[in-house]
Amino acid sequence: MEPTRDYPLFGGAFSATLPPGAIDVSDLRPVPNNQEVFCHRETDQSLIVELLELQAHVQGEEAARYHFEDVGWVQEARAMQVETVQPLFLENLALRGFCQEAWVLSGKQQVAKENQQVAKDVTVHQALLRLPQYATDLLLTFSQPPPDNRSSLSPENLPLPPWSLGDFEQLVTSLTLHDPDIFGPQ
Numbered sequence: 001m002e003p004t005r006d007y008p009l010f011g012g013a014f015s016a017t018l019p020p021g022a023i024d025v026s027d028l029r030p031v032p033n034n035q036e037v038f039c040h041r042e043t044d045q046s047l048i049v050e051l052l053e054l055q056a057h058v059q060g061e062e063a064a065r066y067h068f069e070d071v072g073w074v075q076e077a078r079a080m081q082v083e084t085v086q087p088l089f090l091e092n093l094a095l096r097g098f099c100q101e102a103w104v105l106s107g108k109q110q111v112a113k114e115n116q117q118v119a120k121d122v123t124v125h126q127a128l129l130r131l132p133q134y135a136t137d138l139l140l141t142f143s144q145p146p147p148d149n150r151s152s153l154s155p156e157n158l159p160l161p162p163w164s165l166g167d168f169e170q171l172v173t174s175l176t177l178h179d180p181d182i183f184g185p186q
Helices: 061-074 165-174
Strands: 005-009 014-018 022-024 035-040 046-053 079-087 101-111 120-131 136-144
Touching (some): 014 046, 014 165, 046 165, 061 079, 061 101, 061 120, 061 136
Antiparallel strands (some): 022 035, 035 046, 046 136, 101 120
């Protein structure tokens, strides 16, 4: 099995441990400058790291819900349901010295892929790391669409297994800031 690897993000301003089979989507299509997007080599799973403007008008658990709903609206979700929201322990984060609060949210969003009419329930896990000294909300998203029924390969038969919540947790906890200048003058 391919090992996990530390990967430079945002031109080396950050780095994080990516799971096996992560493909940098910017090698395939344009990606906004405030995002790093990765897809699984064999499934429809994706990982997104986003630098967003701090939403100071929402605090605590409500900030995590705000970003979940915002992503849902951007993706034109037909339905959204938050299942759990829990605090993340800052001592477990590589960003603990910069992060004032952190939350993890799990939920479902009913979305249709580009150029498709049928919407599918996508399981969404998000970690929100709040960096108020940099006026930034750092949002990490792990999307798990349902398996494609057209494929004759079941998850057990894939050469590279699907990503797990443990892979997402490793991404979140390993995210490291190397160059605060990415946030501009403070």
